[in-house]
Amino acid sequence: MTASEAGVVVPVKRSVTLRQTVGYVIQRALDRLADGEEPVVHFVVIASWRADDPGSTADRRQADDLLEQVETWAQFDLDESDVDPDSITIETAVIGDDDYHFSPTDYADLLAEYAVSHGITNVVVDPEYSLVGHTTLLQPFEFELQQRDLAVEEAPVDRPTRRGQLVRRDSPARFLALFGGSFLFYQILGGFSGLFDIVTGLATALVVAVALDNVSFYRDPTLTESPKRLARGLIYAPYLLYEILVSNLVVARVILDPRSKIDPRLTRVRFFVGSGLPLTTLANSITLTPGTLTVKADNQQLYVHSLVPFARDGLFDGALERWVRFVFYGREAARFPSPRDRGDTEILQDPDADEPTTNGPETVADGGVDPNPADSQEADQ
Amino acid sequence: MMATARIGLIGVFLVLGLFFTLVSAVGVIRLPDVFSRAHTASQADTLGAGxxxxxxxxxxxxxxxxxxxxLLLLFIFITNPTAAHAIARAAYEEGVEPWTTGDDRR
Structure with missing residues (x-):
């Protein structure tokens, strides 16, 4: 038995059962040590951010804090046992912060790459480990890891409660934001007309907040960041209206002028705006602008149907992408090369080709099952 | 004077709204396939309704x-692209080929 076979990789993320998982891993390492092996334990954080994003330093710091905490726990468990603490090697790492990751496949690829480069074939997973924040994608993740010839084991831990798929743990911030939002909306609709409205409004807002608290917000609203996003969204709105006006006029001309010809093409553009709400905002903005229509979202790639070259050029120049980055991440994030400059654009239907669609719908249509589970991420909102 | 200007502006907005709705209707008839029609159908919702x-x-x-x-406009601006996307996506997944110049129809 070589030393490397005694190695184990543990992907970590803050969870109620993380402490127990660490305890189990250390206990197993101690057993291995008793069998005369040289156990190595790797605790790994898989990044959900990109290193060059604004705000990523805070994410990075949180990850480092978590790893430090895990190491402290592990060290404590080792000290509790009677063995020499140096006989078990503990390593920590943050991986995958060079890109956004979405699907269990992405995560499994990263972890497998890390494991292989350290000559490890064993993975222990915390049963409460969550991939993309809220959805429990653990089983597909474990399946993908097994496909990559890794031995996967769930740490046997006591769990307080089992959460449903969409439902997230309660949070006062989310509850209050939803309650306040619905109350304000009720008052606007009622025209701020007195005590009766306030009482019924409070009751209605309470029902809404209790019923929808778990599915409303993607993450907790904060007093610092959320108002800023809202304000930047208000700056974005007039620009979007202007864009809609301009492209409406262009498309109206194309439609009404009998001599003008349309030149529709399906294009594929890779955007960097972050998953979830930012991507949904971008896709909706693209569709709102006449001349461009989001057909499909595939991770960060949007399949966009464009009607005329004018609309296509605007899309590839990436003004909307920069604006969405501005709304969600602030001004410095808006300085970003356009998709055209990055080489992230692709026209799927070559004008001279006999077969118009090179990488087209048939593959999806014939397969019946969508090969990419992360496709449906826009539905998560 | 103010009242006249206001009524005038209301008239202008109504005519513009009607114009873009008309353009949208013409577009739905003239354009060749489901994808390009989805483009122009959204025009009626954005500027027409706007x-x-x-x-x-x-x-x-x-x-x-x-x-x-x-608020109505805000909700239209959220639901309209979602509906257009749903139609286009459904067509794409059914394997409908987007029409391009060079195809014989139109």
Missing amino acids: FALAAVALTLGWQSAAVKTV
Whole structure:
């Protein structure tokens, strides 16, 4: 038995059962040590951010804090046992912060790459480990890891409660934001007309907040960041209206002028705006602008149907992408090369080709099952 | 004087709203396939409904009902692209080939 076979990789993320998982891993390492092996334990954080994003330093710091905490726990468990603490090697790492990751496949690829480069074939997973924040994608993740010839084991831990798929743990911030939002909306609709409205409004807002608290917000609203996003969204709105006006006029001309010809093409553009709400905002903005229509979202790639070259050029120049980055991440994030400059654009239907669609719908249509589970991420909102 | 200007502006907004709705209708008839038609169908919702609602808000004047028309527009701006995307995506997944210049129809 070589030393490397005694190695184990543990992907970590803050969870109620993380402490127990660490305890189990250390206990197993101690057993291995008793069998005369040289156990190595790797605790790994898989990044959900990109290193060059604004705000990523805070994410990075949180990850480092978590790893430090895990190491402290592990060290404590080792000290509790009677063995020499140096006989078990503990390593920590943050991986995958060079890109956004979405699907269990992405995560499994990263972890497998890390494991292989350290000559490890064993993975222990915390049963409460969550991939993309809220959805429990653990089983597909474990399946993908097994496909990559890794031995996967769930740490046997006591769990307080089992959460449903969409439902997230309660949070006062989310509850209050939803309650306040619905109350304000009720008052606007009622025209701020007195005590009766306030009482019924409070009751209605309470029902809404209790019923929808778990599915409303993607993450907790904060007093610092959320108002800023809202304000930047208000700056974005007039620009979007202007864009809609301009492209409406262009498309109206194309439609009404009998001599003008349309030149529709399906294009594929890779955007960097972050998953979830930012991507949904971008896709909706693209569709709102006449001349461009989001057909499909595939991770960060949007399949966009464009009607005329004018609309296509605007899309590839990436003004909307920069604006969405501005709304969600602030001004410095808006300085970003356009998709055209990055080489992230692709026209799927070559004008001279006999077969118009090179990488087209048939593959999806014939397969019946969508090969990419992360496709449906826009539905998560 | 102010009243005349306001009625004039309401008229202009209504005509513009009608114009873009007309363009959208013509587009749905003239354009060749489901994808390009989805483009122009959204025009009626954005500027067509947009100008019509602006005219309504102007008619109502400064009262809470005017705020509701703005909210209406906001919700249209959220639901309209979602619906257009749903149609286009359904067509794509069914394997409908987007029409391009060089195809014989049109």
